[in-house]
Amino acid sequence: MKKILVVFVTLLTFSVSAQRGNNDSNRIGISGGLTQMNLFTNNLSVTPENGWIGGFSVRGNYYNDWQMSFGMFFTDSNFSVPTFGLSGVKELSYKLSAVQIYLLPSYVISENHLNFEFGPVLQVNGKLAIDKTRENDVLVDQPNLIAKDITDVTKINANIYVGINGGLKNFRARIGYQYGLTNLFGNLRNNDNVQLTREKFKANLGLISAQFTVYL
Secondary structure (H helix, E strand, C coil), rough: HHHHHHHHHHHHHHHHCCCCCCCCCCEEEEEEEEEEEECCCCCCCEEEEEEEEEEEEEEEEECCCEEHHHHHHHHEEEEEEEEECCCCEEEEEEEEEEEEEEEEEEEEEEEEEEEEEEEEEEECCCECCHHHHHHCCCCEEEEEEEEECCCCCCCCEEEEEEEEEEEEECCEEEEEEEEECCCHHHHHHHHHHHHHHHCCCCCCEEEEEEEEEEEC
């Protein structure tokens, strides 16, 4: 995590310095908002849940009607699956804490008011977090597995982002959608209990985010 922060700050400093003295200057933004996370998988019945996202970015003019946005965001996103435990069948929430690094080309539809943006997102995350008192609950859709069997997900993921960024010059709303190109359940092949099911586990992340950004 420290290495990621150092790289980001270095690139941010270089990006700001590169345009000093030019008419096109970078603008630093601080953002915060909400997420809704889903998993596209045939292995489990997934219910999307809400989470949060926040971070900072720099946006600058690139060429003609194009801009470039580069940023780092922190997020806790959630989803749930049905499990069977001491209290019967109940939904169990899984939390995915992650750092996301964006590099987004942005087309200016209306100067200082509306942009369409798209591009890659690098996501680094840890294991899924669950309520420890329910980590031995049985997964309803996978009765040979318990809740903690699916927590060790892929740590480095690649997503694709599309969205719009609109509002005033110094205050914008950003609405976007991310789709995970990486198999989030790829690491589960190392779990002995998962191997015994002889089932291929595959899941792609889907993340809706709505943020407000203040540009300094």
